[in-house]
Amino acid sequence: MGKMKNTLRVALLFGGRSAEHEVSLTSAAAIYRNLNPDKYQVVSVFIDKAGRWRPVESPLLPSEQLDQGDFFSFLPWKQENSPISLEADIYFPILHGPFGEDGTMQGLFEIADVPYVGASVLASAAGMDKAVAKALFTSCHLPVAEYLTIKKIDWQKDRQACLEHIHGIFNPPFFVKPANMGSSVGITKVKEPGQTAQALELAFQYDQKILVEEGIAGRELECSVLGDENPKASLPGEVIPHREFYDYRDKYHEGKTRFGIPADLTPEIVTKVQGLALQAFRAIDCSGMARVDFFLQDKTQKLFLNEINTIPGFTQISMYPKLWEISGLPFQQLLEELITLGLERHRSRKHNLEWT
Ligand SMILES: Nc1ncnc2c1ncn2[C@@H]1O[C@H](COP(=O)(O)OP(=O)(O)O)[C@@H](O)[C@H]1O
Ligand SMILES: [Mg+2]
Missing domain, CATH: 3.40.50.20 (Rossmann fold)
Known part of the structure; x- marks a missing residue:
């Protein structure tokens, strides 16, 4: 042949x-x-x-x-x-x-x-919508920072009530973000109550639904997950933002962010991160791949899930493939596994459909 x-x-x-x-x-x-x-x-x-x-x-x-x-x-x-x-x-x-x-x-x-290759319709949609992902994480009793979802229509109807509601729950610093974006677009770190309205206006430019989130002072950790029914988790990595938070400029323009690959963590925390990453992956019914992002709170050493990305950055220096590389799976092999998983998934789903 x-x-x-x-x-x-x-x-x-x-x-x-x-x-x-x-x-x-x-x-x-x-x-x-x-x-x-x-x-x-x-x-x-x-x-x-x-x-x-x-x-x-x-x-x-x-x-x-x-x-x-x-x-x-x-x-x-x-x-x-x-x-x-x-x-x-x-x-x-x-x-x-x-x-x-x-x-x-x-x-x-x-x-x-x-x-x-990658996540299904459901997992992709759930992972992209930060409000839905958080609701699923919470329903599986996974730790997330305290948050509130606000719809644009409610904001437009009564701004004052929204502001009072927010300030009744959160003390600055807190974060305001559109539910459906990425790359830190539309996100504000609110440092005093006077900024809240403007932060909401900005986030609502990008989506009909936004999140307000308690600010977690701590380290930012990321973990790569790969698989389908039996997913595996990589060693965790760390993102060390150059600015106040990991914003768009920092991510794509200035490149001053530093990375810890792998993150310098105790074995206990590594195990916890990996366990939570796998649980988050299952919580949204994910398949193929995902990068799961965390905060490790300084004062309590508690982990909080931040978000799950079903198509993570995949450049030669991106966290997702890098973490696999240091966990013993080189880029080329990672791609082979992803392709095999996609083919198998299609085959087994077809089999299911034939039986229903
Ligand atoms: N609750 C929070 N506490 C502390 N920092 C946060 C919080 N939410 C977001 N950030 C900061 O903002 C960045 C972008 O937020 P994130 O929710 O990850 O959105 P994106 O999907 O745009 O990456 C994070 O990497 C982090 O630096
Ligand atoms: Mg992020």
Whole structure:
């Protein structure tokens, strides 16, 4: 048998309609470079900021070149009479934030009945919505910082009542954030009550629903999870923000954040982080991968779950693959496991459907 016969077609979907478009390009380039060419044939699919799809040679092209040529439309791989095929054995969305990480893209894969890497529709949507994720964590008795969800309509109806409600529960510093964003967009650390209204206005620019959260003074830890029915957790890492908190500038522009890989922690805390990461993964019914983020409170040494990311940053230096690397799973193998998990999941789900 020829070599081509044994290679699996992996469609990488990258770019996308979110504030994290650029991060996605870097993540896709790293994945592209690390997919073993003896095993995989890559179909590169660039999605522009307007949501249009286009097959490209590779994610390594400069962005001006990615942005040239014809676009495909809805259910692109079903497009007839096209010289170009987006058909693949498995789809690998490396799209962060809305329209990629939130279940919508996963829904498209389900409708088309194609295997894909990562979390299901439900887990993706639950993980993306910070209010829903927190509600699920709380229902599983997992520790989260005290929080409150506020809808835009309630804020618009009675701002004063909202402010009184917030100030009755939280003392500054507290955090105000949109439920459905990422990359720290729309987040404010409120340091005195006079700032609250403005913080809400900002967060409501990005979503109809926001969270107010008790500020936890402590360290920020992250843990990578991989698997399906029997997921495993990596060694934890630490993010040491350069600013007041880990904000957008710090994440993507200034690059002054420092990382502890692995985090310097006692064995007891490592075990606790890993246990909680796996519980959080199960709480949202996740599969494939996730990066689970924590706070380790300084004064109590208590852990709080912050959030779960179902398509974490995947650049060569991102926390998710780095943590696996130091836990004994190199980038290339990590990708193989993710692809295998996606294929198996599709197979077993098909089996379920046949029996119902
Ligand atoms: N409750 C909190 N206590 C302390 N710091 C917080 C809290 N919530 C958010 N932060 C800070 O803001 C950053 C971004 O918040 P996060 O909820 O992780 O949103 P994003 O999805 O944008 O990453 C965190 O990495 C942390 O530095
Ligand atoms: Mg975060």
